[in-house]
Amino acid sequence: MKKVMQIEKMTKTYHLGKVKVEALRGISFEINEGEFVSIMGPSGSGKSTLMHIIGCLDYATGGKYFLADQDVNNLNDNQLALFRNKKIGFVFQQFNLLPRATNLRNVELPMVYAGIPAKERKKKAIKALQDVGLGDRVNHRPNEISGGQKQRVAIARALVNHPSIILADEPTGNLDSKTGLDIMNIIKKLHEEGNTIILVTHEAEIARYAKRVIHLKDGLIDKDEVAV
């Protein structure tokens, strides 16, 4: 199996005034192409920090992070932005859609920054929205649709640049359980279609959708188990 990403002895230290906070204290694991991995842990376990580093939003303090055979810690801000654009598809708990832009425009946005021509952008964005079942909501705005639909727009946006990893951070955190189930089924389907998915959550039921669960505790890996 081909490796998508690899983390070696990663540490991350914050300085909050004079207090040193060690959010990650030496974490190593790797993820292969097509895997569906959950990162689980209580709040303060370092999972958000880990997610930000995996998502190329932040740099690690120590250790190595390879994504697509590139040492991410050696990339500058611009290259990092390029990596986020091409390699990562984000799904946030808060959806993070641009409130005044249409769904189409929201899905187009990663392609805007990738420099894809307008015509192709529109075609792909409509296709992506159809794939998540929102073909009839293309020109609606986020405040005109439900929470579950918003998250589906966000998933369409995450998929549209064909990223190496889809990084979902508590994707069901702001949804009722029934809608959360719908979203998890979409994510499961994406995995079955061959996408690599990393799911960050503190809910065991949600984590159970993944084939592999990495438990974090106090900035270290507590358990790395493969579900049966």
Place this chain on the structure above:
Amino acid sequence: MILQGLKIALESLWTNKMRTFLSMLGIVIGVGAVIAIVSVGTGSTQQVTSRIADLGSNMITISPRIIRGQLGRVSGGGSQEKFTLELTDYMESFSPSVKTVVPVKQINGKLISDSINMDATVIGTRVDYAKANNYEIDRGAFISEDDDRERRQVITLGSQLAADLFNNENPIGKTIKINYNGRIFSFTVIGVMKEKGGSMAGNLDERAYIPLSVAMDRMTTHNYVDSFIAQAYSSERATSAVKEIEHFMIKYLEDEDMEQFRVVSQDEILGTVSSVTNTMTLMLGGIAAISLLVGGIGIMNIMLVSVTERTREIGTRKALGAKNKNILLQFLMESLSLSSLGGIVGIGFGWVAAYFLSQYGNWPLVISSISIIIAFGFALFIGIFFGLYPAMKAAQMNPVDALRYE
């Protein structure tokens, strides 16, 4: 990428119409004020200039300087006596740029018609006086060469004087008596001049004109005049005409320092007037420019609020792959579109304001392209200058913090 930034910026401005309008207002008023004020300045200058030019832009007046007595004594040998009639021909032949020289003898007396008598200035002069002053006859005739040669006691009236002395009656053919130094002379009115208004020598409409020979030989026994009016061949040659006359007078009066006479051209007066109005325009334009600056600070304020308000949006855009320069350009384009849009509206606004002011002040509407270019350029500069800091603030946001921002 710039085009893409511009598009994103316009989308954002369009979705916040009210805020866009309010933050534009400062620039609109600033640019409008600059354009209106500069237009009023140039328009009114043109009006005054053309009025002065109407008086004869190639006209030059030569008059004696009043020599002040020292320690209370009247100094002897005033130069007025030297302003003799033969100077007319000397000056004409000595100064190649001068077309004609007209002598002017001024008589202050009491004019008496059938019903009214009033103090007025009577000008003894020659036929060329009217031509040199661009002064036209309304009814009848101006005093002629024959009148001068024959020493006819005829008089042509300024329009105001004619109205004062004869009300609405036709004065031509009537008799006017002039009381000068206790002696009475009677004149026949032969004409009335058109309205002219003020000139270098005062209000021509309130004067009367008689043949020079009558004024000099009959009414006074002076062999000198009060001043000369010289007319250059063209306004371009007025400056050299002044030089030539000055040179001649210096030689003639043996007056190196030009203490005994002065030569004034319309050009000089024009220069003074336009330098005064230019200073005014510059000052008011400066004040308007300050309002532009204040408008710019308003834009910066709005942009800073907008950046803070949209922190999450910035975080999201960065997470989706926006580079720092994409964000910088987006916000810079926003402030630039604000200021340029404000500039365009301001140009229209200033144009309309200048139009109404020109109607009110009765001067020509002049919108100089330079004032438009400068005001608009300044607005753009302000958009960039005051937009840069908020845009940089947005671009340098840490994506993690920006995404977490509530």
